[in-house]
Amino acid sequence: MAVRIGLTGGIGSGKSTVLAMLQERGAVPVDADAISRATTASGGLAIPAIRVQFGPEFVTADGALDRERMRERAYAQPEARRQLEAIIHPLVGQEIERQVGNALAAGAACIVFDIPLLVESGRWRAQLDRVLVVDCEPETQVRRVVARSALAPEQVRAIIAAQAPRALRLAAADLVVCNEGLSLAALRSEVEQAARSFGL
Structure with a gap:
């Protein structure tokens, strides 16, 4: 039976990068x-x-x-x-x-559900085996989103404020990938460690 992982994280946390790395290891993504x-x-x-x-x-x-x-x-x-x-x-x-x-x-050995509102919706938890949260400091989120989009810092902060509070996401996590100050190689190493615990 496939392991069902719920993947979530705030805007600019690096969730999409983590999902791509899990896919490389054979996880099947379901992007809600x-x-x-x-x-x-x-x-x-x-x-x-x-x-x-x-x-x-x-x-x-x-x-x-x-x-x-x-x-x-x-x-x-x-x-x-x-x-x-x-x-x-x-x-x-x-x-x-x-x-x-x-x-x-x-x-498939592992299905990863990419769910932006996993924590907010409440109905998802019962359908998942584990919850993986990609986390970083709010100011890092702002910096990354401003760099990749046309949004102003205050717009990004408003989006962050509208998402689930960081503490709530972390409280819902079975596993956290801390994507703060990591090189891509170091992030990959963190993700591979998580993937092994999912049987990938």
């Missing part, structure tokens, strides 16, 4: 965020229900969710976010199940 985005992309499975629930003005000309308009609606009416989640979450759940089924059928 990418699956969620696909449901609201052009022609995504959630689009027909979004059009019915919110109106055609919430769907762009190329058939995707108008994210900006939806953000404004959700800000003005918190209930809109819950309505949107009620459309998207079941579709995401079905696709995750499909990908897990494929991984198991292919004989």
